[in-house]
Amino acid sequence: QQPVQSPQAVILREGEDAVINCSSSKALYSVHWYRQKHGEAPVFLMILLKGGEQKGHEKISASFNEKKQQSSLYLTASQLSYSGTYFCGTEVETSYDKVIFGPGTSLSVIP
Amino acid sequence: GAVVSQHPSRVICKSGTSVKIECRSLDFQATTMFWYRQFPKQSLMLMATSNEGSKATYEQGVEKDKFLINHASLTLSTLTVTSAHPEDSSFYICSAISGRGATDTQYFGPGTRLTVL
Numbered sequence: 001q002q003p004v005q006s007p008q009a010v011i012l013r014e015g016e017d018a019v020i021n022c023s024s025s026k027a028l029y030s031v032h033w034y035r036q037k038h039g040e041a042p043v044f045l046m047i048l049l050k051g052g053e054q055k056g057h058e059k060i061s062a063s064f065n066e067k068k069q070q071s072s073l074y075l076t077a078s079q080l081s082y083s084g085t086y087f088c089g090t091e092v093e094t095s096y097d098k099v100i101f102g103p104g105t106s107l108s109v110i111p
Numbered sequence: 112g113a114v115v116s117q118h119p120s121r122v123i124c125k126s127g128t129s130v131k132i133e134c135r136s137l138d139f140q141a142t143t144m145f146w147y148r149q150f151p152k153q154s155l156m157l158m159a160t161s162n163e164g165s166k167a168t169y170e171q172g173v174e175k176d177k178f179l180i181n182h183a184s185l186t187l188s189t190l191t192v193t194s195a196h197p198e199d200s201s202f203y204i205c206s207a208i209s210g211r212g213a214t215d216t217q218y219f220g221p222g223t224r225l226t227v228l
Contacts, residue, residue, distance in 0.1 A: 032216075034219075040221070041204050041219040041220060042204075044216050044218070087154060089217075098145075098157065098160060101147075101154045101157075102154060
């Protein structure tokens, strides 16, 4: 039931773009994206609801394709502060409120 | 944004003792709180869902007698790790939502680092 994330890890130079993917084997109601810095709690980025909408602003956005049960997080013109582990959390249609997190994608932005 | 606090932030205890972790929503009423456990370099694993005034719902594989959860009020949930052992050492994180819908954001507490000697 845990969603799959790819890539597992990515290293970027400042200013480069990245895409993190999240997919589920179950029909989804929503996808949540969080970023976690080492030793800290996850910080909410955004929620995407069933409907295929794209959300976000400026340099961090995400899309949700409910038919494919996939979501992607787009980071453009990355900054050093973007470094961390990105988790997607999925909420399946049969289990509202319960968010199951993927294994995470480690993102390192270097100067 | 909403604030969730956890106490203590770090705890070291001897094997066999019990440890209580508190999770509080400071500026909103949390009808539902979640408890997660995170081992180093791994994802957050949902342990249980806690609804105010009712028994917690535990995930498969989580021992309810070992991880006691109480959600006595709309702003406080507690997790008690009973008879802790070294393998219980982990980062425990709670989160809270203010409603019961899928549109509600989960606000995470800062986490509690438990080390069992």
